[in-house]
Amino acid sequence: MNIGSLFTRHSLYRPNHPAVVFEDRCLSWAAFNRRINKAANALLALGLQKGDKVATLLPNCLELLEIYWAAAKTGAVVVPLSTLLRPAALRTLLNDSESRFVVTSPEFVDLVTTVRPDLPAMDPQGLIVTGAAAGDGLSYQAITEGAPDSEPQGPPIEDQDPFNIMYSSGTTGLPKGIVHTHLIRAMYGACIASALRMTPESVTLHAGAIVFNGAFVDLMPTMFLGATYVLMRQFDAELYIETVARHQATHVILVPSQIVAILNAPNCSFEKLQSLQMVMSLGAPLHMEHKERLNRLLPGRFYELYGLTEGFITILDKLDYPRKPKSVGVPPPLFEMKILDEKGQEVPPGTVGEICGRGPILMPGYYKRPDLTAEAIRNGWLHSGDMGYVDDDGFLYLVDRKKDMIISGGVNVYPRDIEEIIVQHPSVREAAVFGLPDEKWGETPVAAVTLNPDTRITETDLKEWINERVHAKFQRVSRVVILPEFPRNVAGKILKREMRQSLVQEASGRPVS
Numbered sequence: 001m002n003i004g005s006l007f008t009r010h011s012l013y014r015p016n017h018p019a020v021v022f023e024d025r026c027l028s029w030a031a032f033n034r035r036i037n038k039a040a041n042a043l044l045a046l047g048l049q050k051g052d053k054v055a056t057l058l059p060n061c062l063e064l065l066e067i068y069w070a071a072a073k074t075g076a077v078v079v080p081l082s083t084l085l086r087p088a089a090l091r092t093l094l095n096d097s098e099s100r101f102v103v104t105s106p107e108f109v110d111l112v113t114t115v116r117p118d119l120p121a122m123d124p125q126g127l128i129v130t131g132a133a134a135g136d137g138l139s140y141q142a143i144t145e146g147a148p149d150s151e152p153q154g155p156p157i158e159d160q161d162p163f164n165i166m167y168s169s170g171t172t173g174l175p176k177g178i179v180h181t182h183l184i185r186a187m188y189g190a191c192i193a194s195a196l197r198m199t200p201e202s203v204t205l206h207a208g209a210i211v212f213n214g215a216f217v218d219l220m221p222t223m224f225l226g227a228t229y230v231l232m233r234q235f236d237a238e239l240y241i242e243t244v245a246r247h248q249a250t251h252v253i254l255v256p257s258q259i260v261a262i263l264n265a266p267n268c269s270f271e272k273l274q275s276l277q278m279v280m281s282l283g284a285p286l287h288m289e290h291k292e293r294l295n296r297l298l299p300g301r302f303y304e305l306y307g308l309t310e311g312f313i314t315i316l317d318k319l320d321y322p323r324k325p326k327s328v329g330v331p332p333p334l335f336e337m338k339i340l341d342e343k344g345q346e347v348p349p350g351t352v353g354e355i356c357g358r359g360p361i362l363m364p365g366y367y368k369r370p371d372l373t374a375e376a377i378r379n380g381w382l383h384s385g386d387m388g389y390v391d392d393d394g395f396l397y398l399v400d401r402k403k404d405m406i407i408s409g410g411v412n413v414y415p416r417d418i419e420e421i422i423v424q425h426p427s428v429r430e431a432a433v434f435g436l437p438d439e440k441w442g443e444t445p446v447a448a449v450t451l452n453p454d455t456r457i458t459e460t461d462l463k464e465w466i467n468e469r470v471h472a473k474f475q476r477v478s479r480v481v482i483l484p485e486f487p488r489n490v491a492g493k494i495l496k497r498e499m500r501q502s503l504v505q506e507a508s509g510r511p512v513s
Contacts (some may be wrong), residue, residue, distance in 0.1 A: 051075065284442035
């Protein structure tokens with residue numbers, strides 16, 4: 001099974017149907033497949049072999065999509081990386097993935113060039129640059145323009161061959177690369193298309209960065225069915241609404257901050273958005289007031305997804321929302337779920353425990369980390385680290401997300417990554433990072449610190465110091481709080497939840513108990 005064959009198939013049976021729309025360009029399935037083939041043949045001409053890693057450091061663009069599927073057709077493994085990464089984190093991920101090629105755009109050439117001397121796995125011709133200026137690399141346009149558009153003649157690809165490595169954190173020295181195979185991505189397409197009532201005539205609109213795994217929730221079903229995928233360069237609420245109306249989009253996924261921005265946009269109206277058959281929220285909890293407001297504007301269209309990149313999801317269907325508005329739904333067909341206590345025993349409905357699941361999109365493991373894989377997958381079940389319960393009907397309710405993880409604008413932010421930087425400051429004794437609710441981002445990181453004796457630093461100065469040193473922009477803290485000591489439990493463990501609750505109460509004007 002090669003998911004690249006989807007494009008060959010659609011170009012044969014749906015050659016003139018719109019495949020991809022990006023800004024002022026619309027490509028049919030036949031035209032899109034030819035561009036994918038050119039990219040694949042160009043990479044093969046450079047010596048690309050099955051299993052080689054091809055990293056991307058690109059904003060949303062046609063070339064990014066082409067590289068994804070060119071990698072699929074050749075048996076290469078694509079490694080999507082965020083353009084928000086800083087040099088140290090980029091170096092870590094490129095080395096951990098052993099990427100041989102890096103495809104980037106002119107604005108990030110200097111960043112790649114900075115770390116290139118420290119990348120032993122990178123090919124001498126491994127830097128490929130989109131756009132007019134190639135910089136120190138090969139021009140993507142030049143190498144693809146001269147390549148044939150025939151189907152690439154690569155080695156056979158099996159369903160268990162890896163297609164991508166998605167990094168869940170990767171900003172410390174211990175990155176976790178989540179491997180997805182061709183079969184897993186095919187199951188994304190088949191299972192999710194069914195759950196979301198998508199058809200070959202559906203029109204998907206996507207505005208989030210497609211380097212994050214959440215983007216594959218609508219990307220794979222669209223590609224699987226041969227439907228139409230409209231990609232925006234970046235999210236802008238007013239433009240997004242106009243784009244829905246212009247292309248008569250039917251299916252969209254959004255993180256809560258985007259939903260709130262759309263609801264508050266001056267051009268938000270039923271008339272502009274009435275073509276939508278599905279509006280899915282994912283990536284972070286959406287507050288009930290926003291769910292209700294959205295459902296009043298667009299009745300009978302709301303879906304919610306809870307999931308882990310490692311390979312488990314639940315979906316709240318639009319027809320279940322009215323009776324289960326606070327739930328995150330149920331596992332799709334072929335998926336299973338258990339709620340387990342600390343001893344690994346299944347608990348009855350209404351009892352909180354750890355959410356565990358399995359199904360056809362379960363990862364084979366973390367790249368080169370069998371130790372972490374063994375912690376996450378036990379006896380074939382993925383242990384999420386998230387706490388929740390099911391009701392008598394089997395619907396899942398989240399109690400806590402991963403205990404420490406912050407989800408900001410749909411991006412997973414891991415507090416330990418930030419804490420390890422903060423404690424390097426000579427004045428800091430201890431650091432604790434946690435998320436606070438934020439209208440725009442869903443959550444935003446906040447740092448609480450205790451100081452070493454006889455040291456002084458202001459909260460403002462420490463905030464600036466931290467934000468100059470974090471590895472990615474989404475790790476910047478919005479506030480620093482200096483405390484005389486941290487609240488702890490009897491075992492001496494820092495109680496982040498108490499600090500978070502105190503700051504939430506402070507912000508709301510309620511007395512802090």
